[in-house]
Amino acid sequence: MIILKIGGSALTIKDAQTPTLDEKNLERIAQEASFYNDDMIIVHGAGSFGHIYAQQYKIGDKPKTPKDDYKIEGMCITQASMQLFNHKIITKLQEKGIPAIGVKPSSFVMTRNKRIEICDTSIIQRYVDEGFVPVVYGDAVLDLNDDVKFAILSGDQIITYLAKELKCNRVILSSDVDGIFTDNPKNNPDAELIEVVTRDTQLKVTDNQDQIDVTGGMMGKINELLALADEGIESQIINAEVEGNIQQAVSGQKVKGTLIR
Amino acid sequence: MIILKIGGSALTIKDAQTPTLDEKNLERIAQEASFYNDDMIIVHGAGSFGHIYAQQYKIGDKPKTPKDDYKIEGMCITQASMQLFNHKIITKLQEKGIPAIGVKPSSFVMTRNKRIEICDTSIIQRYVDEGFVPVVYGDAVLDLNDDVKFAILSGDQIITYLAKELKCNRVILSSDVDGIFTDNPKNNPDAELIEVVTRDTQLKVTDNQDQIDVTGGMMGKINELLALADEGIESQIINAEVEGNIQQAVSGQKVKGTLIR
Numbered sequence: 001m002i003i004l005k006i007g008g009s010a011l012t013i014k015d016a017q018t019p020t021l022d023e024k025n026l027e028r029i030a031q032e033a034s035f036y037n038d039d040m041i042i043v044h045g046a047g048s049f050g051h052i053y054a055q056q057y058k059i060g061d062k063p064k065t066p067k068d069d070y071k072i073e074g075m076c077i078t079q080a081s082m083q084l085f086n087h088k089i090i091t092k093l094q095e096k097g098i099p100a101i102g103v104k105p106s107s108f109v110m111t112r113n114k115r116i117e118i119c120d121t122s123i124i125q126r127y128v129d130e131g132f133v134p135v136v137y138g139d140a141v142l143d144l145n146d147d148v149k150f151a152i153l154s155g156d157q158i159i160t161y162l163a164k165e166l167k168c169n170r171v172i173l174s175s176d177v178d179g180i181f182t183d184n185p186k187n188n189p190d191a192e193l194i195e196v197v198t199r200d201t202q203l204k205v206t207d208n209q210d211q212i213d214v215t216g217g218m219m220g221k222i223n224e225l226l227a228l229a230d231e232g233i234e235s236q237i238i239n240a241e242v243e244g245n246i247q248q249a250v251s252g253q254k255v256k257g258t259l260i261r
Numbered sequence: 262m263i264i265l266k267i268g269g270s271a272l273t274i275k276d277a278q279t280p281t282l283d284e285k286n287l288e289r290i291a292q293e294a295s296f297y298n299d300d301m302i303i304v305h306g307a308g309s310f311g312h313i314y315a316q317q318y319k320i321g322d323k324p325k326t327p328k329d330d331y332k333i334e335g336m337c338i339t340q341a342s343m344q345l346f347n348h349k350i351i352t353k354l355q356e357k358g359i360p361a362i363g364v365k366p367s368s369f370v371m372t373r374n375k376r377i378e379i380c381d382t383s384i385i386q387r388y389v390d391e392g393f394v395p396v397v398y399g400d401a402v403l404d405l406n407d408d409v410k411f412a413i414l415s416g417d418q419i420i421t422y423l424a425k426e427l428k429c430n431r432v433i434l435s436s437d438v439d440g441i442f443t444d445n446p447k448n449n450p451d452a453e454l455i456e457v458v459t460r461d462t463q464l465k466v467t468d469n470q471d472q473i474d475v476t477g478g479m480m481g482k483i484n485e486l487l488a489l490a491d492e493g494i495e496s497q498i499i500n501a502e503v504e505g506n507i508q509q510a511v512s513g514q515k516v517k518g519t520l521i522r
Contacts (some may be wrong), residue, residue, distance in 0.1 A: 067391070067392045069392075072360045072391070072392055072393065073355075073360065075360075075362070075393070076351070076355050076360050076361060076362060076393070077355065079362060079363065080348060080351055080352055080355065080363065083344065083347070083348050083351075083363055084348050086344070087341060087344050087345050087348060090337070090341055090344075091341055094337050094338065094341065099333045099334065099336075099337050100337060101336070101337060101340060101367070102340065102341065102344055102365070102368075103365075103368045104363070104364075104365040104368045106362070106384075107363075107364045107365045107368045107369050107384065108368050108369035108381070108384065110383075110384060110387070118381075118383070118384070120369070120379075120381060122371075122379070123367075123368065123369065123371060123379070123403065126371070126403050127403065130328070130333070130403065130410065131328045131330075131333055132333065132336070132337070142384065142387050142388065142391065149391065
């Protein structure tokens, strides 16, 4: 079984002021994903459908009162926006012949201190066994710590959890970058792609500090994937915006990127 | 805690050839529901967003092969349509000030022989405790019997299950009829509304046989509600199309209809 993560940045116009789909990218990525030849789960990020609201309502920050109406409103609006985003993605995947089933994290996952605690994966497993492609996503969920109450559950945390629980062979993490570099390639023309990252690799923090990513940005991703590597599951970061990358990756071909093991 | 069921027939144009929202009714019903003054769960039916596909793909009939592609397609399309319907409903409820959270049955419920077997209600309970109004709905779900595989889970079955599990005080079942009659009021002008139905009430089967309702029609509803009455939970059938009925019912006032106990 493989897990294909499609970054929200590849599917939306991330700097948009309102949730905005990148229709052209979605069309191409859905077409490429249809070349899968193994059991597959797709996990997608939030992009502008989620980050705008998660930031506006500061979901994940401590509620100010036991019943914080502003945070409750934020949870409702963020979840509804992600539900619509997931709907747009699964219907496009279905158009391309993928038996895509939307799976809503906030209906079956609860975190404690922002890490997954309640999560029955048996339904996802059965969808896969019956020939479906479950499509899970980053969502705003309930947190069992009463001081936290609400949390942003990133697509990256979902991947780590599902990969371990469902004993996946391969994780493909597609985003809007080629992989992990020795330095920020946007500022440093000499930055080189690192082909393999392990716990021993010395990484320079290259995240663009101007761009706050509520789900943790690239360092967050790497930490999730290193945790996966600790369990013996390899993953690969590839660029979803390079035509053909996802098609090659889901059909088992070699793609330029960073392997984490 | 109360459960308010809103029948799909009141929210959609049920005879439409494609899923069609009844915008005017949704607007009014959402406004009326906002007068709730107790913890509340809303359950909505499928109407033309679900029944068209459930019938077309004969979901609930035995699959022809272990991997029946036509049924798999039907599951994908029915679920996606219901996801969109739920999205339209929760965003309208939110507009009216209700902290509505969509809860997707096919992500956490599995049936066996078409009756709920796997269903963790703790997340729904916590949404209620935190001040949300969970909005659950009839959906196409996985069935654990390998000869059945896929099932239509009706909103009515969900109500019965949640009412028992979450120890609700009251169930309000709103539909497009005033309640249960002594005969079919559409054919017999002398038909009278039955104000109270118990296991001892002799009922004439008045369902219109021309109109196949995949979720079981009125007799299906009555049987679900009698099972609830067996557990000591009263429910009331009221007409959602009569202005003011839902507002009065959710705020605890008396409404014309049929009480089942």
